[in-house]
Amino acid sequence: MGKISQGGKGLTMHTPVLLQKTIDELKVKAGGRYIDATAGEGGHLTEILKKGGIVLGIDWDRKQIEDLKSRLKDQPNLTLVAGNFAQIEEISQREGFVPADGILFDLGLSYKQITTSGRGFSYKNLDESLDMRLDPTKEEKASDIVNTLSSDNLYEILAKYSEELSSKALADALVLARQSRRIETVGDLVRVIDSVIGRKEERVYARVFQALRIAVNDEFENLKKGLEEGLRIIKEEGRIVVITFHSLEDRIVKRFARERNLVSSLVKPKYTAKAFERSAKLRVINKQRKS
Numbered sequence: 524m525g526k527i528s529q530g531g532k533g534l535t536m537h538t539p540v541l542l543q544k545t546i547d548e549l550k551v552k553a554g555g556r557y558i559d560a561t562a563g564e565g566g567h568l569t570e571i572l573k574k575g576g577i578v579l580g581i582d583w584d585r586k587q588i589e590d591l592k593s594r595l596k597d598q599p600n601l602t603l604v605a606g607n608f609a610q611i612e613e614i615s616q617r618e619g620f621v622p623a624d625g626i627l628f629d630l631g632l633s634y635k636q637i638t639t640s641g642r643g644f645s646y647k648n649l650d651e652s653l654d655m656r657l658d659p660t661k662e663e664k665a666s667d668i669v670n671t672l673s674s675d676n677l678y679e680i681l682a683k684y685s686e687e688l689s690s691k692a693l694a695d696a697l698v699l700a701r702q703s704r705r706i707e708t709v710g711d712l713v714r715v716i717d718s719v720i721g722r723k724e725e726r727v728y729a730r731v732f733q734a735l736r737i738a739v740n741d742e743f744e745n746l747k748k749g750l751e752e753g754l755r756i757i758k759e760e761g762r763i764v765v766i767t768f769h770s771l772e773d774r775i776v777k778r779f780a781r782e783r784n785l786v787s788s789l790v791k792p793k794y795t796a797k798a799f800e801r802s803a804k805l806r807v808i809n810k811q812r813k814s
């Protein structure tokens with residue numbers, strides 16, 4: 524994630540996470556071709572451009588790409604494409620970025636998306652519709668999930684992605700609540716959570732909202748495909764850098780490298796003053812295999 528956490532933690536603008544460390548690990552060289560698979564608000568890719576890299580920026584959220592296009596329109600070394608990084612191979616082939624020198628995945632959402640997109644990503648925006656789709660052409664919204672899935676399936680999503688202890692009670696409460704009225708807004712969902720927890724608990728809201736967002740956008744499946752395709756399109760000496768905030772995402776990245784016997788490392792910045800960065804994990808995967 525490049526980001527703000529749902530908890531807020533005092534961050535008032537989007538700040539690319541672990542910016543310098545990420546750029547160092549990508550080993551950006553002038554004239555090299557880099558794919559920022561999660562262009563977001565352009566923090567990381569701007570830095571790559573400054574170092575002379577040629578950048579393909581991809582984002583599944585069309586609005587992010589439109590904003591970047593209007594803000595960075597005079598950048599000759601930047602190509603911007605709206606798309607899912609699960610199709611990174613096709614997109615990069617089409618745009619002439621294969622083989623690439625490096626790929627960055629900075630997972631999650633940007634601050635602007637959470638706070639102003641109007642799509643119900645934050646538990647703080649009570650009146651927003653419970654949508655959570657990064658791509659509005661996708662069929663299923665978060666509200667469809669909470670209003671149609673069985674209690675068992677809701678439990679599975681909540682337990683797996685939020686690791687929240689009250690997942691069973693929450694799933695049952697959602698099924699009960701929707702019998703009297705559809706759960707349509709952020710506020711509707713927050714009220715159901717309150718009824719189960721018995722108090723206002725931001726940590727629980729954050730986990731439940733994150734779990735639904737992961738389910739709506741197939742985030743873990745996209746990551747697996749993105750890594751798989753990404754590995755195919757980088758040069759032999761190329762690197763994939765992944766920033767995660769969710770332990771299960773990090774596990775996917777770690778397992779991906781281990782199963783393929785790839786050289787990989789977890790990069791721990793010695794010190795970061797920014798509290799939100801302390802929960803970020805930055806992993807580097809080399810195409811090279813362990814000997």
Ligand SMILES: C[S@@+](CC[C@H](N)C(=O)[O-])C[C@H]1O[C@@H](n2cnc3c(N)ncnc32)[C@H](O)[C@@H]1O
Nearest residue numbers: 524525539561563564565566567583607608632
């Ligand atoms: C944390 S932000 C990236 C911030 C960016 N590094 C910066 O410096 O501004 C993550 C971005 O990834 C995008 N994203 C999430 N899933 C995606 C996917 N499957 N394909 C492409 N973009 C995705 C989100 O829309 C969001 O803009």
